[in-house]
Amino acid sequence: MSELLVSGGQVLLPDHTVTEADVLVDQDTGNIVDVDDPGALEGDTQALDASDGLVIPGLVNAHTHVSMTLLRGYADDKPLDAWLQEDIWPVEAELTAEDVRVGAELGLIEMIKSGTTALADMYFFMEQVAEAVDDAGMRGLLGQGCISVGKDEEDAHEDFQSGLAFAEEYDGYADGRVRTAFMPHSLTTAGEAYYREYVPEARDAGLPIHFHANETEGEVDPIVEEHGERPLEYADDLGLLEPEDFLAHGVHVDETEIDLLAERGTGVVHNPASNMKLASGMAPVQAMVDAGVPVALGTDGAASNNDLDLFDEMRDAAMLGKLAADDASAMAAGTVLEIATRGGAEVLGFDSGRVAAGANADLAVVDLDATHLTPHHDLVSHLVYAAKGSDVRHTVCDGEVLMRDREVQVFDEESVRERAETAAGDLVARAERDSGQ
Numbered sequence: 001m002s003e004l005l006v007s008g009g010q011v012l013l014p015d016h017t018v019t020e021a022d023v024l025v026d027q028d029t030g031n032i033v034d035v036d037d038p039g040a041l042e043g044d045t046q047a048l049d050a051s052d053g054l055v056i057p058g059l060v061n062a063h064t065h066v067s068m069t070l071l072r073g074y075a076d077d078k079p080l081d082a083w084l085q086e087d088i089w090p091v092e093a094e095l096t097a098e099d100v101r102v103g104a105e106l107g108l109i110e111m112i113k114s115g116t117t118a119l120a121d122m123y124f125f126m127e128q129v130a131e132a133v134d135d136a137g138m139r140g141l142l143g144q145g146c147i148s149v150g151k152d153e154e155d156a157h158e159d160f161q162s163g164l165a166f167a168e169e170y171d172g173y174a175d176g177r178v179r180t181a182f183m184p185h186s187l188t189t190a191g192e193a194y195y196r197e198y199v200p201e202a203r204d205a206g207l208p209i210h211f212h213a214n215e216t217e218g219e220v221d222p223i224v225e226e227h228g229e230r231p232l233e234y235a236d237d238l239g240l241l242e243p244e245d246f247l248a249h250g251v252h253v254d255e256t257e258i259d260l261l262a263e264r265g266t267g268v269v270h271n272p273a274s275n276m277k278l279a280s281g282m283a284p285v286q287a288m289v290d291a292g293v294p295v296a297l298g299t300d301g302a303a304s305n306n307d308l309d310l311f312d313e314m315r316d317a318a319m320l321g322k323l324a325a326d327d328a329s330a331m332a333a334g335t336v337l338e339i340a341t342r343g344g345a346e347v348l349g350f351d352s353g354r355v356a357a358g359a360n361a362d363l364a365v366v367d368l369d370a371t372h373l374t375p376h377h378d379l380v381s382h383l384v385y386a387a388k389g390s391d392v393r394h395t396v397c398d399g400e401v402l403m404r405d406r407e408v409q410v411f412d413e414e415s416v417r418e419r420a421e422t423a424a425g426d427l428v429a430r431a432e433r434d435s436g437q
């Protein structure tokens with residue numbers, strides 16, 4: 001049996017208390033075997049030094065478009081609709097499989113470096129993302145985003161059919177680290193007929209469903225006008241609110257919709273940075289937590305964030321959550337940490353997000369030996385309010401070390417950065433040439 005012993009540091013336990021302890025991992029099963037007093041456990045092979053560090057669950061980025069790293073800083077300072085239609089979609093029309101692959105590798109490296117071990121991703125050429133997640137050693141819930149607006153019927157059907165085919169083919173890929181979902185893009189960009197046709201097929205295949213919903217006011221109004229009901233009531237009619245399903249954003253949700261989500265057990269992924277940057281609005285995230293809605297945290301794509309650092313996102317969630325609730329006690333550090341770890345894992349259906357025997361060994365070790373983390377009154381507070389992704393020293397997923405002493409083990413970081421720079425430049429040049437600029 002091959003084992004990994006993470007020793008010499010402190011450990012964040014599932015109840016958010018911190019104790020000096022070691023963590024023993026079985027690399028064959030990828031699970032945590034035990035968490036015990038310093039020196040009490042022995043590992044056969046690999047050791048990971050956590051001295052002056054805090055072992056935390058790997059963070060869960062529950063909504064992103066990882067390959068959008070290629071568009072980081074390409075188009076900023078616009079609202080969602082104009083940003084997608086004028087800037088992002090024209091460039092995405094030029095994406096190749098190779099672009100998506102290198103964009104994914106770049107984004108996954110950024111995640112590993114900032115302690116993220118699992119993601120939910122919706123994009124194009126998802127087999128490329130699946131292979132990159134496999135190479136990265138991470139855990140992913142992946143799906144192809146399916147859109148019908150702006151397409152003729154044949155193209156639209158092709159998009160939904162290939163989305164389903166990807167999900168069926170790749171579920172369980174990468175030794176089970178990749179799971180899949182059916183991902184219609186949003187309640188407004190995928191037409192009702194497509195939901196009516198393909199949701200039952202997704203259910204027959206046992207797939208969860210993930211989509212964007214209630215992100216901007218501009219998305220809510222047309223649904224209310226056309227269907228005479230709130231968007232999430234419409235989503236419920238379409239059969240999109242099962243307990244394994246989860247939606248991104250949920251910014252403009254009313255009390256009826258919050259109660260509906262809680263009743264159905266459908267997850268909501270909060271994306272505070274993207275919501276602020278696109279001025280989409282403030283999600284009532286504390287109200288959703290209080291109502292019992294399963295809430296997770298996501299960065300959205302790097303073009304609307306503009307990073308994939310969940311430490312940054314936790315801080316944003318706390319700040320924006322307080323402002324939204326007009327209450328400084330809202331989205332307290334413990335609540336935010338919970339949605340970024342166990343909450344996210346539960347929404348995605350992964351048995352991770354906690355440092356405990358039996359759970360997946362998905363961990364990060366945060367360096368506490370830093371000026372901006374001094375003194376150590378409350379380490380949960382530090383994780384949410386003061387720590388940065390660059391404070392992560394080691395990252396482990398499924399028992400394998402993905403980053404050791406800030407050196408990414410699973411990719412050649414320099415070469416990925418070079419390839420990404422070239423691919424991004426070429427992509428934008430193609431798009432500009434085709435638009436006759």
Ligand SMILES: N[C@@H](CCSC[C@H]1O[C@@H](n2cnc3c(=O)[nH]cnc32)[C@H](O)[C@@H]1O)C(=O)O
Pocket residue numbers: 065080084088089092122123124144145146147159185186212215274300301304
């Ligand atoms: N098969 C689809 C691809 C959709 S991928 C998912 C899409 O979501 C887009 N996206 C990124 N961030 C957001 C957001 O905040 N709201 C809605 N869509 C977004 C992203 O740019 C990408 O176009 C097609 O043929 O167009």
Ligand SMILES: [Zn+2]
Pocket residue numbers: 063064065212248300301
């Ligand atoms: Zn999104």
